[in-house]
Amino acid sequence: MKLTVVGTGYVGLVTGACFAEMGNDVLCIDVDAAKIARLEQGELPIFEPGLKEIVQRNVAGGRLHFSTDVKEGVRFGTMQFIAVGTPPDEDGAADMQHVLAAARSIGEHMTDYKLVIDKSTVPVGTADAVRDTITQALAARGVQVPFSVVSNPEFLKEGAAVDDFMRPDRIVVGADDNRAVHLMQALYAPFQRQRDKLVMMDIRSAELTKYAANAMLATRISFMNEMALLAEKLGADIEQVRRGIGSDPRIGTQFLYAGCGYGGSCFPKDVKALLHSATGVEEPLHVLAAVERANERQKRVLADRIVERFGEDLTGRHFALWGLAFKPDTDDLREAPSRVVVAELARRGARITAHDPEAMTAARDAFAGTPGLEFAPTPMQALEGADALIIVTEWKAYRSPDFERMRTLMRQSVIVDGRNLFDPAFVRDAGFEYLPIGRRAPGEPAEASMVPVA
Incomplete structure (x- = not known):
């Protein structure tokens, strides 16, 4: 099949490359000429495990192409994927200007049937707006050309996006005409040879499904973070609690890890957008509003613990920071707790020396001008002369450090662990003052020795 993907950001690039890997002829369009030039040379604007190899392989194989020519992109593919960004406005609403601009371009240049596929994360009702925009553009040209609009939201985890796309657990498609349904079934057939993973529904339900899924996952994270703070007060261990509730098949084990808050390009933005949509129809989402408040509070936990331990004025203090990206296996710093x-x-x-295995280049831009911040080429070099180590991202490279060497490098043996990487008893036996999230070593006294009973 011949596919056009509008937008070469995270979703668009993964979508285009993975469809090309399955033998489709794919043209990716972007208005950023510098980005397109880099992609044509096999250089990626993002870090995602396995993606670079797929892009290079399919460019070399002639199945994956890049261009800034919007007219060429419209004429190329029968299927037109809109995968542009939908950043939040000041009020939390998703900014739809790029989605509607892509739809307008399709209407301005199409000469035969097109299946327009909303791949971007968009509010309920976007397919109607896309349809209206294309219809208006066709009317302005004085022509009538058939087209369909469907919703096909992505469910990609950064750091595992290629695997998620190539081996999906479900493929959600919202469509309201048979031609569109049959084309989508044919497109996704190679991805579901073992079992049917296609979940067909109406368009508005598909649009809401994406937001609802991310909102549910964000809720689990914020719930566990609040339980972790409570566990500290009551003298419980959140890791044992996690194993206990995760063994319940009605709950499951995923997204139950306590930490220093969620970030990234999806959860914060989608929670805000869903809250805004609910307000617009006068149906406030009280639980989700609390999820957002809890997450903003959790992002401050690590800094608060540093202040509790070292005082309000941190002048002259030096802290090492491991992890800048919002999660491992990505270089994405959007809404990151760091x-x-x-x-x-x-x-x-304070003076801060930071390290991240992949996000250093992005961090230099994101933190440009931050006083006292410097970057170290290795985790151990970041520790030299530090009063404490702060762990923000759970990279595998940080999981089994040389604690003896760490003690020789640091000025004070203090670890503030925002991701609970280590066993508290082991780290404290190694001579460290260890401050995790919601954990305690066996025998450590509870902060609250007595709980009032009603």
Whole structure:
């Protein structure tokens, strides 16, 4: 099949490359000429495990192409994927200007049937707006050309996006005409040879499904973070609690890890957008509003613990920070907890030396001008002369460090662990003061020795 993907950001690039890997002829369009030039040379604007090899292989195989020519893109593919960004406006609403601009371009240049597929994460009702925009563009040209619009939201985890796309657990498609349904079934047939993974529904339900899924996962994270803070007060261990509730098949084990808050390009933006949509129809989402508040609070936990331990004024203090990306296996710093930690420590006069296996280049741009912030080429070099180590991202490279060497490098043996990477008893036996999230070593006294009973 011949496919056009509008947008070469995270979703668009993964979508285009993976469809090409399955033998389709794919043209990816973007208005950023510098980005397209890099992609044509096999250089990726993002880090995602396995993606670079797929892009290079399919460019070499002649199945994956890149261009800035919008007219060429419209004429190329029968299927037109809209995979542009939908960043949040100031009020939390998804900014739809790029989606509607892509739809307008399709209407301005199409000469035969097109199946327009909303791949971007968009509010309920976007397919109607896309349909209206294309219809208006065709009317302005004085022509009538058939087209269909469907919703096909992505469910990609950064750091595992290629595997998620190539081996999906479900493929959600919202469509309202048979021609569109048959084309989508044919397109996704190679991805579901073992079992039927296609979940067909109406368009508005498909649009809401994406937001609802991310909202549910964000809720689980915020719930466990609140339980972790409570566990500290009551002298419980959140890791044992996690195993206990995760063994219940009605709950399951995923997204139950306590930490220093969620970030990235999806959860924060989608929670805000869903809250905005609910407000617009006067149906407030009280649970989801609490999820957002809990997450903003959790992002401050690490900085708060540093202040509790070292005082309000951090002038002259030096802190090592491991992990800048919002999660492992990505270089994405959007809404990352590290932003809150760095900003607060810098505001209080601290010096910070940070390391991240993949996000260093992006971090230099994101944190440009931050006083007292520097970057180290290795995790151990970041520790030199540090009063404490702050762990923000759970990269595998941080999971089994040389604690003896760490103690020789650091000025004080203090670890503030925002991802609970280590066993508290082991780290404390190694001579460290260890401050995790919601955990305690066996025999450690509870902060609250007595709980009132009604």
